[in-house]
Amino acid sequence: MTSWEYFTKGDFMRLSRYFLPTLKETPKEAEIVSHRLMLRAAMIKQQSAGSYSWLPLGYKILRKVQNIIEEEQNRAGAIELLMPTLQPAELWRESGRYDAYGKEMLRISDRSGREMVYGPTNEEMITDIFRASVKSYKELPLNLYHIQWKFRDEIRPRFGTMRSREFLMKDAYSFDLDKKTAIASYNRMFVAYLRTFYRLGIPAIPMRAETGPIGGNLSHEFIVLAETGESKVYCHADLLEKPIPALDTDFDADLAPIVNDWTSLFAATEDVVDKDEFERQVPKEKQIFARGIEVGQTFYFGDKYSKPMGATLTNERGEEVAVHSGSYGIGLTRVVPAIIEANHDENGIIWPVSVAPFELIILNLKMGDKDCDKACEEIYEQLLNANIDVLYDDSEKGAGAKFANADLIGIPLQIIVGPKNIKNNEVELKNRKTAERELFSLSEIINKVVSIIEPLRMNKV
């Protein structure tokens, strides 16, 4: 059972028993569209600057995002674990980052005066775990990852969960004997990221990037093009057409051809761009200068942490060498608003099926009408049995309110059950994205829905 199926088992996905306090008006603090829609759709509630509660609808989306990330990390050979949020300052002194990291690192002390930090990232801790038990090159390669809440005391958090102080992040850390095998590990994550963001409904372009406080000399930011993006980016238009590595990609094979193909065309963020090079390498009609949202970043940093922290192992010649590492992040709580920035219209969110909080919503336009109630109950039951993630709007609201609410929260398909059509044993199926509506008989609606949703789940691509 996947994490979201847990939520859908049992007969309780009725709106009348759910917790979905959507807002008709936009709270004034929200500036960008994803922030506004996340507040209005009752996905999140702000608790303080840069700190948010994830309400049931938003949390369900977050779990689906997490599930896809885990599937693709596991497929690429990474192994999941979980490290604590609070870390001893000692580890950070070892790497030299206790002083190097600025005020974004939240420092606190416990009752005995021991200094702690609320982890802004986990390179030190994973290196500590690694050095405690791995001593031989025979145990490599190794890639460990976790999905955990992190805290960075940003000077100015903004844009809702797009840049919050507390955020959920996937961090993978690779360990290899030398640079050559480390690059192979880097490539596995690179390919996993292409697949991950594609399945999340936000195909991302890898771009050359700065390494920042993580350090190292090889790094890519995975960028989703969006008008509201924080970074300015330069790239070749053909990157938008590149094929995504398929489900049967062999992660034990050499992935360099795929990575080379994706990195052969110009793509760089503003921080590192050489504009003359951009002009020279990219034909005018293929030049894209746009804004983008950074949803993930990959780093190769060699022995930056292993050396000062003594993470060494024995190679085949019996020599003790520092391990080569990389780290690979995806900000889950940033991915969610990024998906919305890329998938919305004036009425609200339009979720890709793969991450939609519900795949389908049934709108009973006239609660209390015998025929409507009966049809809705039957459809609801059958969709649950067909393993469709369904929400039934059985609230006492007017038809208009139900339409508006369903559009706002962005459920991909709506089955509209009204007194007129039900007299002919028909219901209406509406596609949220295209706004197309079509009538179907009660006997054919279930199969129709299954045939539409199944491929859109993108779990077999």
Added chain:
RNA sequence: CGGGGUAUAGCUCAGUCUGGUAGAGCACUGGUUUUGGGAACCAGGGGUCGCAUGUUCGAAUCCUGCUGCCCCGACCA
């Protein structure tokens, strides 16, 4: 951290200039009528006006200090 705004009901806001005991719409509760794009009517409930201090017979309104939140910039997944 520099600059700029803002704080009145759950939400969006009026009232502040010109001091006189708190308002609207939406939401909520009870009732009646409605039912295909955020319904109508009737009757209700709900606010120490961000906090503190001062001026005044009297402060949401004027003075001073503080805090939260938002926006622009520098920094970041």
